[in-house]
Amino acid sequence: MTQGFDTLQIHAGAEPDPATGARQVPIYQTTAYAFRDADHAAALFNLQEVGYIYSRLTNPTVAALQNRMAALEGGAGAVCCSSGHAAQIMALFPLMAPGMNIVASNRLYGGTITQFSQTFKRFGWSCTFVDLDDEAAVKATIDENTRAIFCETIANPGGYVTDVPAMAKIADAAGIPLIVDNTSATPALARPIDMGATLVVHSMTKYLTGNGTVTGGCVVDSGKFDWSASDKFPSLSAPEPAYHGLKFHETFGELAFTFHSIAIGLRDLGMTLNPQAAHYTLMGIETLSLRMAKHVENARAVAQWLEADPRIDAVTWPGLESSPYYKRGQQIVPKGAGALFTVSVKGGYDACVKLVDSLKLFSHVANLGDTRSLIIHSASTTHRQLTEDQQRAAGAAPEVVRLSIGTEDPADLIADLDQALTAATA
Incomplete structure (x- = not known):
């Protein structure tokens, strides 16, 4: 049964706690989780079974928030992390490699412009900023090393509204994902995935929590991008050495990006959202x-x-x-x-x-x-x-x-x- 937004913002990702019957999502303030036996532990570490290993990777409170965010944005899956800036890195990490670039709006939040123009250089990535109203310029800027287009639904702070469907069309033609920062609009006002976006990022610190108490970020994956259509995204399409040659897209399908972001992104970057922050954000999203x-x-x-x-x-x-x-x-x-x-x-x-x-x-x-x-x-x-x-x-x-x-x-x-x-x- 398809449920409305007002229902999903309260119920999605949250069932009564099976152990206690607690109706609100509990704060699972724990670092690690006991395995049933050696075979169970091995299956979890081999990504053959979904479950909890260590709270740098997964946590039940954070998982409830991830499921709710995916439901509200109309995505296949989501991964939460420590801040909006962390979410931007998490979104790009599976897509990029040294020498690769992205095309981004020149009307982004100032901190994002600094991250993209300065910090990216330390990874060997680069960014070209373009006026996204000039579609010809956007198309001309994309080259063989471009791995994404990045924009905001409503730019912070200048009141610029991006033509998301137009950018999605350009990204699709180039065989690259469109990443949309939906922080200023929130899924209550706009759902970029419905307009063709591949990934949606949020600073949950803002309207989603709504009360200025905690920082948090999120990446929602549409689940609609074909990561195996070209050799541009080997992290998702090619064998992964750390998991005995497992191919994320072949194995996990529409959840490939989400599983990669947890199993490799959070594992190695460690930009984890703490469960108390997830709890505050879940409560904020209810209204x-x-x-x-x-x-x-x-x-x-x-x-x-x-x-x-x-x-x-x-x-x-x-x-x-x-x-x-x-x-x-x-x-x-x-x-x-x-x-x-x-x-x-x-x-x-x-x-x-x-x-x-x-x-x-x-x-x-x-x-x-x-x-x-x-x-x-x-x-x-x-x-x-x-x-x-x-x-x-x-x-x-x-x-x-x-x-x-x-x-x-x-x-x-x-x-x-x-x-x-x-x-x-x-």
Whole structure:
């Protein structure tokens, strides 16, 4: 029986605990698991049987979260890890090798741009950043060593909405996967796999948990990509020496990527999600659709008020009819354009700093997706490592602040912004 999203966000991956009857998923705070006998242990280590070995690899609390994430995104399987940045590495690890490259949007989160442009070099990987609105440029950038296209559903922080079906079509033609970061939209607002994405990554730290308590990341696999169609992805199609020549795609089919990410990715990279963080995230997801509806409602009220304020030059929320991404947003995120956007303040850099320092209800933190409304001046914090040209391309110019609209009373948020803008532009 097919179940609705609101049912899945509560029930998927979670059954009453067979040992105790506990209805909420227990926190399995254990490092290791007892084997029934020597044959059972050997079968687990040979990947001949699914089960628990060691919590760097698998844990029942984390497994429940993985199953829930796969259900919500419409994927075949999922693997959870320690952060959103870890999820990006986990997504690319089975695909890449020294000399390989990816093509990515030039409007990504600043930390992602740094990871892709700087840290990747240490692995012998490279990344070319392209304006994904220019489909011809995307196609021209792909070469024989390209192993993926990477984008965000709604870019953090600039309000850019990606044409996911168009990117999926280009990726399919090139025989490579499309990886979509769905953090800003969440599966409550958009399901990239339904639009052709191969892999979906999340920083679960944000809206999925929703309360600013723990960090976490996730990679959801569509299960639809043919890893054996070419010799581009030997980690998944060729014999694996560590498992006596086992071929992941041949053996596990649609779950090849998921099994590889656990059996090799978590085994060797060790970017494990702890069970308590998984528990907090499971609890947060139970109210995801309710919270996202309120986030969107509040974002609309605040964005419309800011757009009409003479102290503001521009608002980038793609739910505004004035946004160049409004029509695309109606197609990609029809339930709402999220609650993350930027605001250009008259008075530039100095006015932005004064605005941040004058707010009382908004919290000045380097996070987003909290029930609390948050603000940050990206150019001096999250995007400060970028050049001004890169900052502007990413939607984080010096005169811009990023707002993450929470679930408070919108009148209170507007009143706080009003008094702070008065102080900032006096």
